[in-house]
Amino acid sequence: MNNTPLRIEQYATVLFNTNLNPRGIPDSVTRAIKENIETISMYPDIYYSKLKTAVAEYVGEPLDNIIMGNGSTDLLKLFGALLMPKKAMIVYPGPMEYARVLNDYSAEVVFYELKDENEFILDVNDFVSQLTSDMDMVIISNPNNPTSKKISLEDMKTLAGACKERGIFLVVDEMYIEFVENYKEITAIQLIDEFDNVAVMRSVSKFFAVPGLRFGYAVMNNPEFKEIIERITTKNNIASLTALAITNMFKDTEYINESISTIHTERSLVYLAMSTSRSIHLYKPDANFMLVKLLKDDITSAEVAKHCSQRGVIIRKCDDIKGLSNKYIRFCFMNPKQNDLMVNTILEIV
């Protein structure tokens, strides 16, 4: 164990299970917070003009289409309170938080299975055929977690239209969208003007590596709903340092571009390096993480995870995720040297 040449540092632990951008907190943000701590002695601007403008410019939408909240779950709860869904559909394997939030609103949750034999890629026509007009809400993530599969703009448009016809509100969770190649071409934000039943939810937690800030935003173009949201949400719930941090990070194009470039490269390299093994199956990743199936009968995800953790490589075993089992692991792409260690450590044991 100690003679592995690629081991970066004795006992150094690298979190391949959090799906955070390996660049870490943007320097621009650390600096802005350090230099402006005294802003906590002032009430935030109740309209959050600067913050909202920064978000609007980042997504290329008018200010009126932006909704902001304390993290994605907060926004999801907001949509729950807005729609009070009686019946909702989500896909699995997928983010486990959706069902929890829907349960909080006593909604009946209908599950749609993404098929392993189809590489967990959404078959939009089959999915649409399962939609019924007694449903109020569909929540879907693009790209999906833990499968790391994106949905094309065309498929999303089909879905949005089918939902609209049946009076279903569609929430698209784009928490990992910036990691997808040419993501601006697939974001569902492009659909909101045509479909007032679509809201796109975004987070800064993963791409900007700042989950501690608790900030999320959503984009939609539905004046009626926006009026209700205005009424039911707390006006000044975002801390002034958070507002400042977000305003700065959205303008940090160097961080944004270099992060995208790093992830694209590392995704390709890790995929290539691991595709030589016959004892695992790789689901080709679109996001900053990859799902892998263990093909040998005599090995479990717990064993792989344990072996990895002894080298400081913390991966996600997926046995608690609906639709997966103790034969699946997931890990994100970190920095080059860390990825080398991760790939070698996994290949050693599988």
Add this chain to the structure above:
Amino acid sequence: MNNTPLRIEQYATVLFNTNLNPRGIPDSVTRAIKENIETISMYPDIYYSKLKTAVAEYVGEPLDNIIMGNGSTDLLKLFGALLMPKKAMIVYPGPMEYARVLNDYSAEVVFYELKDENEFILDVNDFVSQLTSDMDMVIISNPNNPTSKKISLEDMKTLAGACKERGIFLVVDEMYIEFVENYKEITAIQLIDEFDNVAVMRSVSKFFAVPGLRFGYAVMNNPEFKEIIERITTKNNIASLTALAITNMFKDTEYINESISTIHTERSLVYLAMSTSRSIHLYKPDANFMLVKLLKDDITSAEVAKHCSQRGVIIRKCDDIKGLSNKYIRFCFMNPKQNDLMVNTILEIV
């Protein structure tokens, strides 16, 4: 104007209208944030164990009785969502935010007038005689703003009991409580074990001078309501830096004790200094601010505020507050020299 000897500094502006502790942000907090910025790269502990323990210790209550949110308005909205009040009573003059939040929940708002001839002190028996069992909610602040009048524990107990009998939930807003002399003897937190229809709401904005942090907490002992709150609130909505800051500030006994001592002294001195004037009436303050009535026919609060602002003294004219008029001003107590300037500037013109 330029030869006023007490003028601290040319053009220096002092905000006597925000009711913030003049000590400003605790140094312990500034330091903690600066040294721990990297915590924003981690998800906050979903149970906020350290934070909740610090709050619980600060108020002397078990963890289970603590509710936390993004500022007082957020908590008020939470109680609104919890109770969905059809009819609620508030007093005036009082905080203007209550009616706005109640309107958001489409509650009928009944107003109870605090009488000027009674020095705006609450006559609890008269107030209680106005309560009817079709009411769901009473919101009252202790001490009250803008009157700066406290409610005794005995009176609050009478009120809590009367509410309980009529099935009314009582929210006591103690945003300014730490500024009241021997505040631990009057806090309604002492009543929650006896009255499960009472919630006490607190803020850190005013006493710790950190409104930008957006943190508020409430204390109540009602297992049924707490279960609903667990379900409808977002779990991890408090930013990690905010959690860290609050945890530190509640343990900063030096800041707490010195702030209390400063405000007590300044309140007495300002009151004494201004009580010599026959052209104003002082409502004896219990909090860190004072309401004053202008007695001369030919002067308005706008004129006084304008004169003051030319010396950098920003006070609150109260013409937009229900129950008051353009004959009332309000200001808080700042540091000794600043207060000297403020007193002199006001006395010059009234």
